[in-house]
Amino acid sequence: MSLDAEKRYAADAAAELIESGTRVGLGTGTTVACLLESIARRGVIARYVATSPETADAARSLGLVVEAFDALDELDLAIDGADQIAPDGWLIKGRGGAHLREKIVAASAKRFVVIGDSSKPVTSLHAPVPLELHAFGLQSTLRELGDVTLRAVGLSPDGGVLADYHGDIGVPQELAERLSSIPGVSAHGLFAPEMVSEFIVATGKTLSRRTLGGQL
Numbered sequence: 001m002s003l004d005a006e007k008r009y010a011a012d013a014a015a016e017l018i019e020s021g022t023r024v025g026l027g028t029g030t031t032v033a034c035l036l037e038s039i040a041r042r043g044v045i046a047r048y049v050a051t052s053p054e055t056a057d058a059a060r061s062l063g064l065v066v067e068a069f070d071a072l073d074e075l076d077l078a079i080d081g082a083d084q085i086a087p088d089g090w091l092i093k094g095r096g097g098a099h100l101r102e103k104i105v106a107a108s109a110k111r112f113v114v115i116g117d118s119s120k121p122v123t124s125l126h127a128p129v130p131l132e133l134h135a136f137g138l139q140s141t142l143r144e145l146g147d148v149t150l151r152a153v154g155l156s157p158d159g160g161v162l163a164d165y166h167g168d169i170g171v172p173q174e175l176a177e178r179l180s181s182i183p184g185v186s187a188h189g190l191f192a193p194e195m196v197s198e199f200i201v202a203t204g205k206t207l208s209r210r211t212l213g214g215q216l
Helices: 003-015 030-042 053-061 099-108 138-145 172-181
Strands: 023-026 047-050 077-080 112-117 129-133 148-150 161-165 185-188 198-203 206-211
Touching: 003 030, 003 112, 003 198, 003 206, 023 030, 023 099, 030 053, 030 077, 030 112, 047 053, 077 099, 099 129, 099 185, 129 138, 129 172, 138 148, 138 161, 172 185
Parallel strands: 023 047, 023 077, 077 112, 112 198
Antiparallel strands: 129 161, 129 185, 148 161, 198 206
16 A cells, blocks of 8 residues: 555544534644545534645635634644654654644644654654744854754745754754754744644554543
8 A cells, every 4th residue: 555545544534533513623734635635525514723824725625614723712633644753652743834833733632633654653753853943033043053954945834934953853852842942943843742642553554543641
């Protein structure tokens, strides 16, 4: 089975978690694109918040009702993909450039479910780690960060400069704390296990489901 087929398989399983009237946060990326199609096929009427204009547009094109996040102070469920999933539950996310919004949405949900294909689990996290940086004082921030490259892309949905950290990750918690302590960093792509409620990973036609502490 191809990775795209595995994404669809995991997405189908996650879509089954959405019930009528559920307030759902939608992530960004190719796995979420599969999720949107799975949700549309089910035809469940729910309320959706999107983490990027791309996801919002794609969801609306499939007939899903996407609302402004300001209209909802809490979500029942958030579903998103990941770039890397470590055995201890740490994640790297943000290849799609919306990791600040993804982190806000994940933290606001009672239940955060991460879906992926068989390429996502890794023995340990490795670079790059996506970053969203303030444009003000950018050169100073880059000097403080060290081994970072700017992406040759547009700005994030909130006007941040997108970049990638290429240094050694070491202990994810320590790197996350260091990155968060630098004033010019709006967000980084390290997501702690405490944020995640469940992983759904497809390997061929086999679904691996693992529950963590998360917001459950």
